[in-house]
Structures are given as structure tokens and as C-alpha cells.
Amino acid sequence: MDQLLQLTISGLAVGMVYALIGLGFVLIWKSSSVANLALGQIVLLSSWFTYGMLVQLNLPTLLGFLLVIIFALALGWVIERIALRPLIGQPILSLIAVTLGVGYFFEGLVTFVWPANSAALPRIFPTKPVQVGSAVISQEYIWIAGISLVIFLLLTAFFRYHRLGVAMRASADDQMAVQACGIPVTKVFSMSWMFSCTVAAVGGVLLSSIGMIAHGLVATGLKSFSVVILGGMDSFGGAMIAGPIIGLAESIGGGYLSAYVSGVTDIIPFVIIIIVMMIKPYGLFGETRIERI
Amino acid sequence: MSLPCGTRNYTYAEDMAIFRTKTHWVFLACLTVLLLTLPMFLGKFWMGVANLVLITLIAATGLNLLVGYCGQLSIGHAGFIAVGAFTSAVLTTKMGMPFLVGLIGAGIVSGAVGLIFGIPSVRVKGFYLAISTIAAQFIIVWGLSHWGLTGGSAGISAKDPSIGPFEFVSDTSKYYLVLFFTVITVFAAKNMARTRVGRAFIAVRDNDLAAEVMGVNLFYYKMLAFFAGCFLAGIAGSLLAHCYYGSLSAEYFTFTESILYVAILIIGGLGTTLGPILGVIFIRVLEQLLTVQVVPALERALPMLPSGFASGIAPMLFGLVIVLFLIIEPRGLSHRWNLFKAAYRLWPFSY
Numbered sequence: 001m002d003q004l005l006q007l008t009i010s011g012l013a014v015g016m017v018y019a020l021i022g023l024g025f026v027l028i029w030k031s032s033s034v035a036n037l038a039l040g041q042i043v044l045l046s047s048w049f050t051y052g053m054l055v056q057l058n059l060p061t062l063l064g065f066l067l068v069i070i071f072a073l074a075l076g077w078v079i080e081r082i083a084l085r086p087l088i089g090q091p092i093l094s095l096i097a098v099t100l101g102v103g104y105f106f107e108g109l110v111t112f113v114w115p116a117n118s119a120a121l122p123r124i125f126p127t128k129p130v131q132v133g134s135a136v137i138s139q140e141y142i143w144i145a146g147i148s149l150v151i152f153l154l155l156t157a158f159f160r161y162h163r164l165g166v167a168m169r170a171s172a173d174d175q176m177a178v179q180a181c182g183i184p185v186t187k188v189f190s191m192s193w194m195f196s197c198t199v200a201a202v203g204g205v206l207l208s209s210i211g212m213i214a215h216g217l218v219a220t221g222l223k224s225f226s227v228v229i230l231g232g233m234d235s236f237g238g239a240m241i242a243g244p245i246i247g248l249a250e251s252i253g254g255g256y257l258s259a260y261v262s263g264v265t266d267i268i269p270f271v272i273i274i275i276v277m278m279i280k281p282y283g284l285f286g287e288t289r290i291e292r293i
Numbered sequence: 294m295s296l297p298c299g300t301r302n303y304t305y306a307e308d309m310a311i312f313r314t315k316t317h318w319v320f321l322a323c324l325t326v327l328l329l330t331l332p333m334f335l336g337k338f339w340m341g342v343a344n345l346v347l348i349t350l351i352a353a354t355g356l357n358l359l360v361g362y363c364g365q366l367s368i369g370h371a372g373f374i375a376v377g378a379f380t381s382a383v384l385t386t387k388m389g390m391p392f393l394v395g396l397i398g399a400g401i402v403s404g405a406v407g408l409i410f411g412i413p414s415v416r417v418k419g420f421y422l423a424i425s426t427i428a429a430q431f432i433i434v435w436g437l438s439h440w441g442l443t444g445g446s447a448g449i450s451a452k453d454p455s456i457g458p459f460e461f462v463s464d465t466s467k468y469y470l471v472l473f474f475t476v477i478t479v480f481a482a483k484n485m486a487r488t489r490v491g492r493a494f495i496a497v498r499d500n501d502l503a504a505e506v507m508g509v510n511l512f513y514y515k516m517l518a519f520f521a522g523c524f525l526a527g528i529a530g531s532l533l534a535h536c537y538y539g540s541l542s543a544e545y546f547t548f549t550e551s552i553l554y555v556a557i558l559i560i561g562g563l564g565t566t567l568g569p570i571l572g573v574i575f576i577r578v579l580e581q582l583l584t585v586q587v588v589p590a591l592e593r594a595l596p597m598l599p600s601g602f603a604s605g606i607a608p609m610l611f612g613l614v615i616v617l618f619l620i621i622e623p624r625g626l627s628h629r630w631n632l633f634k635a636a637y638r639l640w641p642f643s644y
Contacts, residue, residue, distance in 0.1 A: 035420035037368075037427075086620045092419045093366055097559055098619045100368070100552050105612025107549065111605030218548075219431070225424050233420075267435045270428035277413035277425045 005135035007255040008248060013141035015227075015247015016148035017206050021220075022227035022239040023155060024200035029233050031168040031192035034084060034095050038103030039200055040221025045106045046072050046201035047121075047208040047217055048114045054122055061124065068205065069198055076197030080190040088189075107218065118214035125209065144206040151202060152240050155195075159236070168192055172234070219266065223250075226269035229276050232286020242284065246272060298638070311483065328472060332465040338585070340464040341537070346577045347468070347475040348532045353557045353569040354482045355525025360555070361564035362486055363518035364498030365414050366423045369430030370554040373523045375546035376433060377403040377530025379443045382451040382541050387442070392454040392535065399531035400524040406433070407523025414515050418501070430551055438543035448542035451534040467536040474532065478525060483566045485521070494518055495564070549608065553580075556615045562625025571626040576611070583607040 021043060028036045036042075049071050053064035083098050125143040129136045159165035171178040171188045179185050200221070207220060227246050231238025246269050254265030282288045302308040312321055335343060356370050367373075377399035384395040410429035414422050437443045454461045454470060461467045485491055493514045496504035505511045534541050553576060561572025584607060591603040622629065 035423070037423070083616050083620070090619075090623065093360070093364070093563075094619050094623055096366060096420060096423050097555055098616055100555060101612045101615025101619065103612070104549065104552055104556075104608050104615065108605040108608030108610070108612060112602050112609060113605075115599050115601035115605070222427060222431070222548075225427070229421070229424060261439065263435065263439060267432050270431045273428040274410070274413070274425060274432070277417065277421065277428075281413060281417040281421055 002135050003255065004252070005133055006137055007251045009132060009135065009137050010141050011248040011251030012244045013145040013247070014207070014251065015244035016145045017203050017243075018220075018224045018227045018246055019231075019240050019243020020148045020151060020206070021200050021203035021224035022231070022243060023152065023236065024196040024198075024203065025224065025228050026233065026236060026239050027155075027168075027192050027196040027199065029228075030172040032084075032189045033172070035092075035099065036196065037096060037099040038079070038106060039224065040218035041103035041106035041110075042072075042075065042197055042200045043204035043207070043221040044213075044215070044217040045110055046075070046197070047204040047213045048110050048119075050201075050205050050208070051114070051119050051121060051213055055119070061122075065205075068201055072198040072201035073194045075201075076194035077190055079197070080193035084189070084193070085186065088186075103218075118212045120212055121205070121209050123209070124205075138210075140210050144210065147202070147206060151199065152236070155199070156236055164188070164191060223269040226273045226276075228283070229273050230283055232283030234287055235283070235285040238283060238285030332468055337464065340468060342577065342581045344464065344468055344471050344537055345581075346573055347471045348529050348537060349554075349557070349577055350475050350569060350573045351478045351532065352526050352529035353554060353561075353573050354478050355522040355529070356554050357558055357564070357569045358482055358485065358494070358525070359518050359522030360558055361568065362491055362494040362498060363515065364418075364494075364501075365411070365515060365518055366419070366555075367426040367519075367522065368423050368548075368551050368555060369410070369426035369428075369433070370522075370526055371546040371548070371550035372426075372430035372433035373403050373407055373526035374530040374533065375437055375543060376406050376523075377527030378451075378534040378538075378541055378546070379437050379449065379530075379543075380527065381531035382449045382534045383442060385452060385535075386450060391456075393456060395535075396528060396531045400527040403527025403530065404520040404524035407519045407526070408516055411516060411519030411523075414519065415512050427548070427551075430548055434543050434546055437546075443543075444541075446543070448540055450540040451538070453539075454532075454535040461536070471532055471536055474528065478528070479566065479570070482525075486566070490514070490517065498564075553611065556611055558625075559615060559623075560618050560625055562627030565625070565627040567627040567630060568625050571630070575626065579610070580607060583610065 021039065024042075025036055025039055028034055046068060050064065050068050053059050053067050054061065057064075059067070079102055083102050084095075087094055087098055123140075125140045128139055130139050130142070159169060167178070167183045168188050168191070170181075171183065171185050175185055178188075203224075204217060204221075208217065223246070224243075227239055227242045230246060231240075231242030249272060250265055250268045253268050257264045276283065300314060302313075307313065312318055331343060332340060352370060352374055356367065359365050359367055380402040381395035381399035384390045384398050385392060390398070406429075410426060413425045417425075438446050443449055454467070461470050486494070493504070493509045496507065496509050497511060497514055497518075501511055538545065557569060557572035557576050559572070560575055561570065562568030584604075588603040588606060591606070592601075595602075618625065
């Protein structure tokens with residue numbers, strides 16, 4: 001029973017972070033219908049950048065985080081401006097492939113600047129264990145779940161009430177109409193990339209603050225695709241509900257099955273992707289696309 | 294189409310011929326001589342590279358059928374190659390089957406696995422399909438490195454190929470073996486692409502709904518594309534196991550390797566016969582040059598930087614090449630070659 005509770009709480013917390021990274025995906029998909037497959041590498045790169053700021057340059061934590069946010073914003077702007085802008089209107093295959101290329105480049109860049117296999121961030125959150133019911137868990141999990149939730153609420157509010165958020169939703173709906181209304185669509189695209197990279201960076205820092213910075217973060221970024229596939233690619237709420245489900249499945253399934261099948265934790269999200277694809281390909285809350293010739 | 298001036302066809306057979314002018318036949322003869330005598334010019338290292346290039350070409354041709362002609366994006370090709378490699382190794386090493394049985398078995402098993410992961414393609418396309426093939430890649434590699442039959446994380450060894458009493462031990466003999474299969478594959482794919490099946494693939498790629506309305510059986514042709522693509526991946530995997538690696542580990546078939554296959558198609562040109570050939574030569578030779586020549590040289594030249602930094606150069610360069618090709622020349626090297634041919638034929642009156 002203790003074990004179950006413990007696994008549930010850690011699964012929920014990690015799932016919230018997956019959801020956060022998944023939000024980074026949904027942001028871009030909603031505004032520009034581009035699938036960002038470089039998400040895993042962006043998570044990896046920003047985690048290593050955080051390491052560079054906090055450990056290698058030994059900056060104070062808050063200043064370091066500020067720099068990470070600025071870095072992520074700049075990263076999003078640069079990707080959109082250099083790689084995506086020239087490809088507006090190209091077939092979806094090119095759009096997917098270009099993000100793969102960007103991701104490949106980042107992977108090389110990480111090896112180039114930080115050749116070490118893995119590193120650890122300093123503990124950002126208090127590690128004092130707390131007692132929840134009969135289980136004892138580290139406080140960190142509660143912190144990262146809380147932070148993810150706050151960012152999610154902020155983003156939702158932004159999309160609902162802020163002018164730019166409304167513009168983003170509108171441009172997802174109909175680019176031509178939005179352009180006719182005088183909204184600069186390119187600016188909307190570049191803003192969505194900047195937001196997305198920032199969200200992914202925060203997710204990466206949260207994940208690596210409780211674990212390690214290692215190449216596996218790319219796979220973690222890819223795991224967040226299972227969140228968007230399960231929740232529906234164009235739904236914020238879907239991502240936020242699917243995230244904890246994936247996290248729970250991973251942690252509880254991994255916790256109980258690892259004794260029989262070693263290392264099963266890593267592929268549970270991918271198995272979920274395949275199952276969802278076969279049964280309900282547009283996810284729980286996604287919009288089913290009706291195509292016309 | 295783009296025939297030289299003055300070429301006329303009087304029979305359907307002439308019209309369908311791949312090699313039709315005298316120049317074509319001369320080029321074909323030169324290419325044949327070059328391919329057959331290549332081992333005389335290349336050293337041991339480049340012989341290995343030539344084998345790798347030819348094997349990769351088989352896999353890339355398969356992916357080209359799937360992505361280039363049928364338009365079903367697959368980013369898990371390395372996973373399907375891994376299935377073929379391990380199937381062949383298990384069949385020959387553990388069950389004592391002959392090499393040819395392993396080769397065909399690898400193709401069939403890979404194709405079957407491809408069918409399983411291709412089923413979502415009936416309902417979804419584009420990004421959704423890309424994601425499910427990524428999932429396939431991770432599931433397959435995980436399965437291969439945890440299953441007892443495939444040797445688990447320790448891997449499995451694959452002995453040198455042999456047909457009847459003849460064993461292919463040296464790199465040169467393996468080269469001729471691989472060359473044989475590569476030539477067959479390229480011609481089979483070319484002919485598949487220009488007959489009924491290929492036309493159906495292209496119709497599905499351009500607009501699958503319209504194709505369905507016109508009477509193309511979507512399920513059949515999408516599954517056929519997945520089977521053909523993954524069958525060739527399996528053949529390539531088997532050759533890779535027996536002729537290149539010798540002993541297998543699931544770590545060879547990474548996600549980045551899958552991206553590399555997509556890069557090969559983009560750089561070469563999607564949906565062309567020439568595209569994969571140019572793309573494979575470009576990517577593999579560049580890769581070998583970088584990892585064998587440039588990286589150690591840089592490591593030695595800049596000892597003050599942390600060790601291992603230079604191994605990041607190859608991925609950086611490949612990523613850059615993918616992005617640049619998509620922006621500047623989305624139709625790939627084969628399109629450049631066609632432009633060059635047209636310019637050459639029309640020269641000096643380019644109108």
C-alpha cells in the first residue's frame with residue numbers, strides 16, 4: 001500500500017512535467033500546425049544550458065534561471081526565423097523533417113559543448129521528505145507538480161484573455177482570415193515558438209532537478225508526445241489530463257512490472273501511443289478532422 | 294518527357310525501356326565496369342565503406358517506396374532494419390539455417406512487423422503516423438535488447454554469409470554479394486514505381502481521399518507500401534548483420550540512425566530512383582570521413598577542449614544539411630542532376 005501511494009504521487013508529479021512539455025508541443029501545433037519533433041532535444045539543450053549557468057559559471061540560482069528563460073526565448077525565435085519561416089506553406093513532410101534536422105543539430109551541439117555523458121544540477125527544491133498518508137516522499141515532487149500546474153493555469157488564462165493568446169487561437173483556426181484582419185501571422189508563429197521553447201525548458205529543468213541531465217532526456221521529450229497523442233493534439237486541457245495518466249502508467253506499471261520485465265518503464269508511453277493510434281487516433285479531447293477533397 | 298531531341302519510339306517496348314539511347318548504354322557499360330572493378334582501387338577501409346553504402350542503399354530504396362512514393366512518413370526505419378538483422382542472426386546462428394533462408398526470413402519478418410506498425414496509417418497520416426513509427430522504433434529496439442532469444446543486451450553474433458559451399462569471408466567477396474542484391478533491389482524498386490503499384494502509391498501520396506474515390510484500395514496499397522519498405526529494410530538488416538557488423542547489438546539501431554535515413558531521402562530527392570543513390574553516397578561518405586578523419590584530427594589539434602567534443606560535429610553538420618536542403622533545394626540532389634542534364638542537352642541554346 002505504501003509503495004502504491006508513493007508510486008502514485010511520484011507518477012502524478014512526473015506526469016505533470018510531461019504535460020508541461022506536451023503543452024510546449026500543443027502551443028506550436030495550435031497556432032501553426034507544425035509538429036515540433038525537436039522537442040526532446042530542446043529539453044536536453046536547455047537542461048545542459050542550465051547546468052552551464054548554475055554549475056559551470058556558478059551563478060546564483062535566480063539569475064541563472066532568468067538567463068535560461070531568456071536563452072529559451074531566443075532559441076524559439078531563432079528556430080522559427082531560420083528554419084520554419086522559409087517553409088511556410090510547404091507540405092507537412094518538409095515541416096516534420098525540418099524539425100528533425102533542427103533536433104539533430106541540437107544533439108550535436110550538446111555533445112560539442114558538453115561532451116560529458118551526464119551531470120547533475122544542484123538541488124533547487126528542499127529535499128526534506130514529507131509524509132503523505134502512510135507514504136514518505138521527497139518534497140521535490142510536490143514542488144515540481146505545483147510549478148507545472150501554475151504554468152498551465154497561466155498559459156490557459158493567457159490564451160483565453162490576452163489579445164495575443166486570442167490571436168494565436170484565431171490563427172490556428174484560419175490563417176487567411178486572420179491575416180485579412182490585420183494580425184501579423186508571422187509574429188504569432190514566432191511568439192508561439194518562443195513560448196513553447198520556454199515551457200519545454202522549464203519542464204526540462206524540473207525533470208533534471210529531480211534526476212540527472214543525460215541523453216535520455218531526448219527520449220523523455222519524445223515521451224511527452226504520448227501525452228499529446230492521448231490528450232489530443234489541439235487541447236490544452238487534454239494534455240493536462242493525459243500527462244498525469246501517462247505518468248501514473250509509467251510509474252505504477254514500471255514499479256510493479258520491472259520485477260518481471262526489466263526496464264519496461266521506458267517504453268510504456270510508447271506502447272500507449274500505439275494503442276491510442278489503433279483505437280482512438282485523435283486522442284481523448286482532440287478534434288476529429290473531417291477531410292474533404 | 295525529358296528525352297534528348299530526336300529520340301523516337303516506335304514500339305511500346307522501346308517506350309518503356311530504361312536504357313534507350315546509345316549514350317545510356319555507354320554510361321551503363323562504364324558504370325558496370327566501374328562497380329565490378331571497384332575493389333581494385335579501394336583500400337580495406339574504403340571497401341568497408343562501399344559495403345555500407347550499398348547496404349544502406351537497399352534500406353533507403355525501401356524507405357523511398359514508403360515515404361517518397363506512397364507518402365507515409367516513417368521515422369522508425371532503423372528499428373525495422375534491426376528486426377531484419379536480428380532475425381537473420383537468430384535464424385543462422387541459433388537455428389543453423391543457411392544464409393539465404395536467413396536473408397529471406399529477415400525480409401518477411403521485418404515486413405510483418407512493418408505491417409503491424411503500419412496499421413494506424415489507414416486512419417491517420419502526417420504527424421500522427423510519424424509519431425507511431427517513432428514509437429515503433431523505441432519499442433522494437435527495447436524488445437530486441439531485452440528478449441532472451443536475441444541475446445539481450447549482450448547481442449548476438451552473425452557469421453559470414455555462405456551460399457552452398459562458397460563462403461564470403463573477405464570484404465571484396467562480400468562487396469560482390471551485396472552489389473548483386475543492391476542492383477536487384479534498385480531495379481525492382483524502379484519497376485515497381487513505374488507500374489500499376491507505383492502509380493497507385495503516387496495517387497495515395499498526392500491525395501489519398503481522391504485516390505480512394507478513383508478506386509484505389511487504400512488499405513491494400515498502404516499496407517503494401519509498408520510491407521515493401523520494411524521487407525527491403527529487413528534484407529538490408531540481414532546483409533548489415535552478416536556482411537558489415539559480424540556481431541550485433543541493439544545499440545547500433547538508434548533513433549538518430551532513423552533520422553539519418555530520412556535525411557538521405559531529403560538530400561537525394563524524394564520519389565526518384567536516383568535520389569536515394571546520391572543521398573546515400575553523400576551521407577555515408579561524409580559520415581565516415583568525419584568520424585574517421587576529421588574528428589580524431591580535431592581532438593588532437595585542440596587538446597585543451599574537453600575530450601569527446603568533436604563527435605558532436607557530425608550530428609551538427611547533418612542537422613544543418615537537412616535544414617539547408619529543405620530550405621534551399623527541397624527536391625534534392627537528383628533535381629539538381631536533372632537541371633544539369635537539361636542544361637547540357639540544350640547548351641548552348643538554352644531556350
